[in-house]
Amino acid sequence: MSDIIKSHAFQTLQHLEGAYAPNTLKSYYADTIAFVDWCSGKNIEPFPLTSASTRSYIETMAENYSYASIRRRLSCLRRINKLLGHQDHTQTDEVYLTIRRLKRSKCLEQQQAVGINHTLLLKMIDAQPDTLVGIRNKAMLSLGYDFLARRSELVALRTTDLEFTKDGVLKGMIRKSKTDQYGRGRLVFGSERSAKLLRVWFRKNPKEIEAVFCAINHGKCLGRPICDRNVNEIIKKSVVKFKRCERPSDLEVSGHSLRVGAAQDLPIQGYDLAAIMHAGGWSNAEIVSRYLRFLQHNIWK
Numbered sequence: 001m002s003d004i005i006k007s008h009a010f011q012t013l014q015h016l017e018g019a020y021a022p023n024t025l026k027s028y029y030a031d032t033i034a035f036v037d038w039c040s041g042k043n044i045e046p047f048p049l050t051s052a053s054t055r056s057y058i059e060t061m062a063e064n065y066s067y068a069s070i071r072r073r074l075s076c077l078r079r080i081n082k083l084l085g086h087q088d089h090t091q092t093d094e095v096y097l098t099i100r101r102l103k104r105s106k107c108l109e110q111q112q113a114v115g116i117n118h119t120l121l122l123k124m125i126d127a128q129p130d131t132l133v134g135i136r137n138k139a140m141l142s143l144g145y146d147f148l149a150r151r152s153e154l155v156a157l158r159t160t161d162l163e164f165t166k167d168g169v170l171k172g173m174i175r176k177s178k179t180d181q182y183g184r185g186r187l188v189f190g191s192e193r194s195a196k197l198l199r200v201w202f203r204k205n206p207k208e209i210e211a212v213f214c215a216i217n218h219g220k221c222l223g224r225p226i227c228d229r230n231v232n233e234i235i236k237k238s239v240v241k242f243k244r245c246e247r248p249s250d251l252e253v254s255g256h257s258l259r260v261g262a263a264q265d266l267p268i269q270g271y272d273l274a275a276i277m278h279a280g281g282w283s284n285a286e287i288v289s290r291y292l293r294f295l296q297h298n299i300w301k
Contacts, residue, residue, distance in 0.1 A: 048086030115261030151255035
């Protein structure tokens with residue numbers, strides 16, 4: 001029975017394709033599968049959602065998941081329940097109080113990856129080998145920092161999105177992002193360092209390949225971009241190379257670390273909040289403040 005429900009849920013989610021980001025749909029599907037499996041173990045009918053089953057599921061998740069993850073899962077299940085044509089019976093005092101207890105018992109601050117500042121960035125770039133992969137990675141690390149780019153934004157870059165300027169730097173356009181699903185775009189600028197590294201990489205990367213950072217296999221450039229998970233691995237391995245340490249966890253270093261580090265460097269360099277928000281494509285100052293919360297800068301020195 002659970003397999004039939006999973007299949008039905010998957011067909012339902014297909015109606016959302018194009019309206020939501022692919023990663024959002026993946027999360028929706030994974031969250032739905034987890035709930036259906038839990039219901040199967042409890043011999044509970046997953047849908048329509050009931051107040052009792054929802055409350056029990058929240059209490060079960062509270063043991064291993066953060067408050068943000070549980071709220072995301074609850075939101076997903078309510079969406080699926082509605083798409084299946086059922087009424088929402090979870091907007092009850094019992095569910096509300098369960099969420100309140102959860103909120104009071106959990107740390108609400110989401111973990112943030114450690115920022116890679118300018119000093120660390122230069123060491124990571126220098127640690128790259130003089131190979132085809134190393135030349136690509138040097139340019140990618142430098143550009144990721146300058147553009148305050150998410151890893152999904154880096155892998156989506158096309159050669160037509162970049163332009164070398166007369167003053168020796170470059171500018172680019174991030175066509176679409178996590179917070180810009182409708183593709184309004186964001187104008188970004190790169191340093192002279194990034195322009196030089198990118199020119200070297202472009203001399204190696206065949207002109208017919210549109211992806212700025214293409215995949216490489218056996219010393220040959222492939223006609224597709226690298227996977228965003230590869231960006232995460234490249235950053236981690238770069239840290240290991242120059243620090244000669246064990247592989248860091250995602251809570252220590254991740255694909256987001258370049259963006260975090262650049263955001264934390266900007267106020268030290270004297271840039272105001274408006275400039276930082278523009279550089280990173282933020283529209284909410286509260287989000288930026290989270291990035292700056294652990295800024296290693298003593299203003300009294």
